[in-house]
Amino acid sequence: MARASHPQAMTPHRPGSTRTAPPQVPDTFWSQPRMRTYLLFDATGIPYLVLGLIVLRVAVALGRGPEAWQELMRDFSNPLYLVFHAIALISVIFVGVRFFRLFPKAQPARLGPIKPPPRPVIHAGLYAAWIAVTLALLVVLGGLWP
Amino acid sequence: MAPETGEMRKRTFVVTRFDPDKDQVPKTQTYEVACRPDWKVLDALNHIKDEIDPTLSHRWSCRMAVCGSCGMNVNGEPKLTCKTQLADYGEVVEVEPLANFPIVRDLVIEMDGFMEKFKSVKPWVIVAKEKAAEEGPNRQSPEELSAFKQFSMCINCMLCYAACPVVAKEPHFLGPAAIALGHRYNMDSRDEGAAERNEVFRGEGTVFHCSYANECTEVCPKNVDPAAAINQAKLNAVVDWAASFVVKRNG
Amino acid sequence: MMESFRHDVIVVGGGGAGLRAAIAAVEADPKVTVALVSKVYPMRSHTVSAEGGAAAYVEGKGDSLEKHAYDTVKGSDFLAAQDSVDYFVEQAPLELTRLEHWGCPWSRNDDGTVATRPFGGMAVPRTWFAADKVGFHMLHSLFQHSLRFDRIVRYDEHFVTKLLVDDGAVKGVAALDIRSGAMRMFQGRAVILATGGAGKCFPFTTNGNIKTGDGMSLAYRAGVGLKDMEFVQYHPTGLPGTGILITEASRGEGGYVLNAEGERFLVTRDYGVGQKAELGPRDMISRAEILEIEAGRGIKGPYGEFVQLDLRHLGEAKIMAKLPFVRELSKIYAGVDPVHEPIPIRPVLHYMMGGVDTDVRGATPLPGLYAAGEVACVSMNGANRLGSNSLTECLVFGARAGREAVAYGRGASDGQEARLRAAAEEEGARIDALRGRKRGSEKIAALRSEMQTAMESGCGVYRKQESMQQAVSDLARIKSRYDDIALEDASKVFNTEILAALELGAMLDVAQAIAVSAAHRTESRGAHACRDFPQRNDRDFLYHSMVFHEESGPRLDKKSVTITRFQPEERKY
Amino acid sequence: MKTLLLRLEPVIWLLFGAGILLGTLLLPGYLLAVTLGAPLGLLPDGAMSYERAYTLASHPIGRVLLLALIALPLWKGAHHVRALLADWLGHGPDPVIGSLLYAIAAAGSLAGIYAVLTL
Ligand SMILES: Cc1cc2nc3c(=O)[nH]c(=O)nc-3n(C[C@H](O)[C@H](O)[C@H](O)COP(=O)(O)OP(=O)(O)OC[C@H]3O[C@@H](n4cnc5c(N)ncnc54)[C@H](O)[C@@H]3O)c2cc1C
Ligand code: SF4
Ligand code: F3S
Numbered sequence A: 001m002a003r004a005s006h007p008q009a010m011t012p013h014r015p016g017s018t019r020t021a022p023p024q025v026p027d028t029f030w031s032q033p034r035m036r037t038y039l040l041f042d043a044t045g046i047p048y049l050v051l052g053l054i055v056l057r058v059a060v061a062l063g064r065g066p067e068a069w070q071e072l073m074r075d076f077s078n079p080l081y082l083v084f085h086a087i088a089l090i091s092v093i094f095v096g097v098r099f100f101r102l103f104p105k106a107q108p109a110r111l112g113p114i115k116p117p118p119r120p121v122i123h124a125g126l127y128a129a130w131i132a133v134t135l136a137l138l139v140v141l142g143g144l145w146p
Numbered sequence B: 001m002a003p004e005t006g007e008m009r010k011r012t013f014v015v016t017r018f019d020p021d022k023d024q025v026p027k028t029q030t031y032e033v034a035c036r037p038d039w040k041v042l043d044a045l046n047h048i049k050d051e052i053d054p055t056l057s058h059r060w061s062c063r064m065a066v067c068g069s070c071g072m073n074v075n076g077e078p079k080l081t082c083k084t085q086l087a088d089y090g091e092v093v094e095v096e097p098l099a100n101f102p103i104v105r106d107l108v109i110e111m112d113g114f115m116e117k118f119k120s121v122k123p124w125v126i127v128a129k130e131k132a133a134e135e136g137p138n139r140q141s142p143e144e145l146s147a148f149k150q151f152s153m154c155i156n157c158m159l160c161y162a163a164c165p166v167v168a169k170e171p172h173f174l175g176p177a178a179i180a181l182g183h184r185y186n187m188d189s190r191d192e193g194a195a196e197r198n199e200v201f202r203g204e205g206t207v208f209h210c211s212y213a214n215e216c217t218e219v220c221p222k223n224v225d226p227a228a229a230i231n232q233a234k235l236n237a238v239v240d241w242a243a244s245f246v247v248k249r250n251g
Numbered sequence C: 001m002m003e004s005f006r007h008d009v010i011v012v013g014g015g016g017a018g019l020r021a022a023i024a025a026v027e028a029d030p031k032v033t034v035a036l037v038s039k040v041y042p043m044r045s046h047t048v049s050a051e052g053g054a055a056a057y058v059e060g061k062g063d064s065l066e067k068h069a070y071d072t073v074k075g076s077d078f079l080a081a082q083d084s085v086d087y088f089v090e091q092a093p094l095e096l097t098r099l100e101h102w103g104c105p106w107s108r109n110d111d112g113t114v115a116t117r118p119f120g121g122m123a124v125p126r127t128w129f130a131a132d133k134v135g136f137h138m139l140h141s142l143f144q145h146s147l148r149f150d151r152i153v154r155y156d157e158h159f160v161t162k163l164l165v166d167d168g169a170v171k172g173v174a175a176l177d178i179r180s181g182a183m184r185m186f187q188g189r190a191v192i193l194a195t196g197g198a199g200k201c202f203p204f205t206t207n208g209n210i211k212t213g214d215g216m217s218l219a220y221r222a223g224v225g226l227k228d229m230e231f232v233q234y235h236p237t238g239l240p241g242t243g244i245l246i247t248e249a250s251r252g253e254g255g256y257v258l259n260a261e262g263e264r265f266l267v268t269r270d271y272g273v274g275q276k277a278e279l280g281p282r283d284m285i286s287r288a289e290i291l292e293i294e295a296g297r298g299i300k301g302p303y304g305e306f307v308q309l310d311l312r313h314l315g316e317a318k319i320m321a322k323l324p325f326v327r328e329l330s331k332i333y334a335g336v337d338p339v340h341e342p343i344p345i346r347p348v349l350h351y352m353m354g355g356v357d358t359d360v361r362g363a364t365p366l367p368g369l370y371a372a373g374e375v376a377c378v379s380m381n382g383a384n385r386l387g388s389n390s391l392t393e394c395l396v397f398g399a400r401a402g403r404e405a406v407a408y409g410r411g412a413s414d415g416q417e418a419r420l421r422a423a424a425e426e427e428g429a430r431i432d433a434l435r436g437r438k439r440g441s442e443k444i445a446a447l448r449s450e451m452q453t454a455m456e457s458g459c460g461v462y463r464k465q466e467s468m469q470q471a472v473s474d475l476a477r478i479k480s481r482y483d484d485i486a487l488e489d490a491s492k493v494f495n496t497e498i499l500a501a502l503e504l505g506a507m508l509d510v511a512q513a514i515a516v517s518a519a520h521r522t523e524s525r526g527a528h529a530c531r532d533f534p535q536r537n538d539r540d541f542l543y544h545s546m547v548f549h550e551e552s553g554p555r556l557d558k559k560s561v562t563i564t565r566f567q568p569e570e571r572k573y
Numbered sequence D: 001m002k003t004l005l006l007r008l009e010p011v012i013w014l015l016f017g018a019g020i021l022l023g024t025l026l027l028p029g030y031l032l033a034v035t036l037g038a039p040l041g042l043l044p045d046g047a048m049s050y051e052r053a054y055t056l057a058s059h060p061i062g063r064v065l066l067l068a069l070i071a072l073p074l075w076k077g078a079h080h081v082r083a084l085l086a087d088w089l090g091h092g093p094d095p096v097i098g099s100l101l102y103a104i105a106a107a108g109s110l111a112g113i114y115a116v117l118t119l
């Protein structure tokens, strides 16, 4: 399973070093169960990238007029789009659950004069914001308000 | 020295062997060892070395989880072997040298590259003007201490390097422990060297290589939380970078 | 041809003392370069495991230099050299302050000043601490600080096997590069030994695998005397089985020592510690524990009988703030959580008061050779060291040795290269012959454990004439068998078997010196407690014992004690 | 190119960070309403009619949010895909692949700005 990746990765600088065996690096981290969450996390990059491009199309369609918009909506009902968007939603939720747990500790204990709140508070705050933003968007985009 | 205790259990140890004088590539060797119930992985290795095969080479010293020399991959996971209970494992225990480091011999890895990275973050107090001892100690409040204390707990065992997927693929990446160490000094109220270290953090081995896999923190035996340090360091490095446009630094 | 390296000063050992010496040397002279030669990477040195604290006078706590000196001398059972003690207490606060300036994360009071805690045998709380990982933080601060000096050139994982002496002075060392198996010569005008203690001569010790007395043996073989070797310290709170230390700070912070009946016997019975109770000195508490166990008030366990250390009344918050490492160690290595249960403990071999004979400057009688830290005996610890004095000792005398070595080097010659090289080559040949030497019938591990057993039964907490004599003769026998050891590993690269063989050789030297010194001292003083001679005898034994290496075996001698202001009196607390 | 990337790393990371944080906050609402709710007919009639959608999007806040929904996921995506490929291809974050991905993100963001401004 090990393969020579970069024998120079950690170059020795000392008198009289000896031949070393290359580092043990797995071919792909998928073979390592504990790496899978991380790989999936990175893999959500794909739906995000595609999503960005699709929303770009949304904006363009809006600019072009009703016809383009109707066509877009028809496309969105296409099972391919539906499946992709479902996957995208799952990805986004996965990212949120993982990242909102990791985010608080990336806050320095102090940023200049600002002292961020304790980590559990940030964590809970993120969740609250997430739910609030989602509900607000649903209300507005869903046509309930205004 | 001590009387027999509890039930001995037979285990099979599959251990990596590599002798550059003889072997082209590492191979494995199995040893059967009757283990005491309270043994750590290191106890079994020492037993092998003393009683079965004196040619086995591994590093260890303190056997109390503080010197940082006994890190190895146990069943694929980076572990401090002097702290890893055999009771948590089954019949077969696989012991390999720490992943992501070149192998010198058997379970001994090459760590000079790590030492260079370690030094490159300037892990010492940088001040414009050094104080004489006669002036007495600096004042530092417990709160100021707690801003960096956790990051000063690193024993340089390098388990985090063996766990980090970015270290595995990117040779230049400074890596978790080195960044945590630099960040430790940046957060120390007595230090004035953050700008210099932030430059290192934005250099070749940049902190931005880290993709927040958090594996370093998962395996760290001392709760240093290097992932936190790195990601705080990223933010500081960005702020410092932005500030460098506003205030021109001399030199 | 053997590779050789030239530096002004060669420091052997990268622990607290070695690093401090190296830093002091490069700071003393902007042209000096230092070779820091160590058998492990400096941050692996055993200083890392020290937990409790480092002692130094602090202002405004009712302390004074004189009080610190008196406590130290009294703790030593009046065998300390008082000039060394005076220098020590005066430098101690400066050295700890320097370490503070270099980043050591000392624990703090609310007002930002450095916090101190009480320690055994110390009249006032003067022990500086960084939670309960003091040695760890000190070593890492020193090591990281040392990295800023390019003139400190590290030779990591180089095992020094011989001092190179030319013309009656030390001019370098020969060392085995563990990585490549090559022998190397290090030339320098002065050599500082900072190789630490020799706890591994004993089976049950707080010391790590690297503490094998190499430096003591190096000096001894070069003709320097080993001083006060019979005084080895037992620490009263070691975990049964592993010998892992539960720091004295746990008593400093208010822990109780209990017997099987849950009785605080240090308070309820007369063991000489008086009012100090759990804060009494180590030798006395260790003896009390043994007597309790002998009286049938110990608890039986898989690793022999033990007593208990109770921290429960301190509460979780205090334990986590001041003693988090104690909790971690107890959980992993004894399976108890001190927040809820008492910790099993018994006396465990901890520290060598004796060592390479040096004066207050850290100089040995052999020109060019200096020693500092646990390997040395500047005689500030006498017959019993007080807890938390030795980390400070590493700094104070490490720094002094570094400066003195540089000063000495200015007036010294380089030594004759050809002769040094010849000696180093010869040493290389000896090592080559030893590596993978199949002929021979003795096993390293077996001899080592026989030596350890001999030391435990001969030189334990309590000693008897007969058992000490037995140890002396056992060791002589083991030593002759050592010449017949077999080695299986012929590889040059990272051959740890040959290291084990060399270390065993050193330990046998040290063990012999300990046993021989102990057997001759027919009195009880400090850590040297004889059942057959329970009294201190100042008339006949108020002197340092010295052991010299001779082909026929160790030769005993004596040296007078420097006594200035504190006259010997009965040691009672 | 490698050094240029290195220089830009702080900006890229900031955009990525914003993407992962703000993008993730905003996306579920958008996805549920526009891409799943509307096509599946779960929304009230006319909620996603062109007129209504246009009115919402052309409001200043609407324009900002729309741009955020374009640019932020692009940067988050580009950065993560780069890391993913690094693992797959077996060497460190590749400057060429990286530049390509960031170029996509940058182009997309610029196009997004144009599209949002010219609504
Ligand atoms: C568990 C424990 C807890 C302690 N707690 C305290 C405390 O709370 N307070 C206190 O004051 N003291 C304490 N002590 C004592 C104190 O820690 C030691 O006395 C002190 O750290 C010794 O430091 P050193 O520099 O002399 O040696 P070490 O730190 O042991 O360093 C020895 C160095 O020499 C090197 N070396 C050895 N042999 C060779 C060779 N042949 N060739 C090359 N290099 C070699 C090693 O690699 C190492 O770098 C404690 C000791 C122990 C074991
Ligand atoms: S950060 Fe943790 S895992 Fe990494 S070297 Fe330090 S102690 Fe070991
Ligand atoms: S595992 Fe590696 S990717 Fe970052 S968070 Fe830790 S350094």
Ligand code: FES
Pocket (backbone or CB within 6 Å): B060, B061, B062, B063, B064, B065, B066, B067, B068, B069, B070, B071, B080, B081, B082, B083
């Ligand atoms: S032997 Fe020191 S950390 Fe394991």
